[in-house]
Amino acid sequence: MVGKNTINKTMNLEHVEPHLVDDFDQFVREVRQHAPVPLLSMHVVGSALTVDFDPETSDINSVCVFREINTNLLDFLVSLGKKYRGRRIGAPVLMTPEYIQRSLDVFPIEFLNFQAIHLTVAGEDIFQTIVLQDRDLRLQCEREIKSKLLWLHQSYLQSLGDSDLLAGQLARSISGYFPLFRALLRLSGLKIPLSNQEVLASLKEIVHQDTSIFEIIHDLKRDTGHPSRQELATCFDRYYRATSELALFIDQLDDRE
Template sequence: MRPEIEKIARDFTEDIRKLYGKKLISLFLYGSAAGEDYIPGKSDINLLVVLEEINVGDLDLYLKIKKKWERKKVVTPLFLTEDYIRRSLDVFPIEFLDLKEKHVTLYGRDLLAELTIDPANLRLQIESEIKGKLLRLRQSYMELEGKPEKVKKLLDIALSSLTPAFRNLLRLVGEEVPLSKPEILEKIAKRFGLDSDLFSRWWKLKTGEMKASTAEIRKLFGEVHEEIEKLMDIVDGLKV
């Protein structure tokens, strides 16, 4: 954890303990701030608060300190109960597996480390995510009338939204998940026989490392659409 994050985490923990006292079970830092891809001043700081129970009064309590922490890039935390977590693993396996794999315990029991995700549920959500994003990609392309500058932004959004599914697909098939997004894309392509050069160009277009003409953006969109469709079919037939 970066030194500036350590101070924010320490001070935030103190505020949360004062607000919730014995109702507080655990407090976690997760997301980029808990890993290597945190960008100071740009990345949000994500936290998960686990309480014994949650009512509207508990939410109102946090409003007392919300603006103070927003100034330090702390977004409104997730407020969950242990029971909600336990009963939602089948519905949100991707989200909870991401939390399990990338978090820092700031207070209380590390209940995220105790989570067990059913591979069948994980495969189903990955399939749902990829199919849903593919549909959205098609629909948005038509809504945007294929305009290159807007299609470029659409490709950027699609890459960001598909990355969690890619990361968890690697976990599902027993592959070690790289820390960086470019490496995740490269590994997904190689593991499932997709076009690794295309995935590299997709990433470089998003980060600005590569410039593309109108014709190149249209071509790239078509290639991305084709590769995501291939991956969708692979995941659909995957046995776990």
């Protein structure tokens, strides 16, 4: 089971520019004071709490837990969204306590990542007490990795030989791998690191395969890599093979149970 030992106690927004933090603080105050439904808790999640926050493109993302969710609340948040448009505050993920309890077995990867990387800015730390089952994590890992294989087929075909289009698709895809990687680390009994680079280093320890292609695609996302047409073809082939090998690794996790 995955529980309290997942939580990192040192979360803060030190990687976010002060004026963005000030804007977010104001946003939190408005939600707490004026939401038409009681706010039970609010949590910053994701890259804003890590060195992977990009001051040019990243948003501050959050999860808001309300007593209930209705159209009055949604309309209120729409009005706030218009007010804070362009100020790097992502649309919050909305949940109720009941939704969380009923969904832990359906979205364990998402809840694991919320639990591992979050900062509670209002109310109780609801992520501290959730418990996730290994069997649910493994099953979602299998679904996710095999969906990625299908997506890679489709992306290659849909690019119609356009290298720029394919490069963009691959670069955008890597973000979806890291929640899966963190789940695999937890299933292997390892502590979940904060930064993507540390996650990749830890992943290499457990899967015993070449994971450097994930770093290369990550560099594409950060616009630090510009492969030629031939290099891109090689990248795709390695990316596909590495994803296939991860799928086999996850299948073997099932055999160990």
